[in-house]
Amino acid sequence: MKHATLGVELAGILIVLMALGWWGDQKFQTSPWLMLFGALFGVVGCGCKLWLIWRNQYADRD
Numbered sequence: 083m084k085h086a087t088l089g090v091e092l093a094g095i096l097i098v099l100m101a102l103g104w105w106g107d108q109k110f111q112t113s114p115w116l117m118l119f120g121a122l123f124g125v126v127g128c129g130c131k132l133w134l135i136w137r138n139q140y141a142d143r144d
Contacts, residue, residue: 085135092131096124 103120107113 088135092128095127095131096121099124099127 099120100117101120103117106116106120110116
């Protein structure tokens with residue numbers, strides 16, 4: 083149950099950063115660059131989150 087909301091959290095990170103990028107693209111007419119950077123940072127953020135969870139889970143086994 084500890085990681086039951088992980089999917090929602092990861093999707094939320096990606097959606098929020100892409101939405102901010104989309105908003106910035108609309109405001110500054112830079113389409114699609116800010117949304118792509120938002121997606122990239124979202125994927126990197128999700129990867130970091132997964133890595134931290136994995137590291138903490140297996141650190142208990144040592």
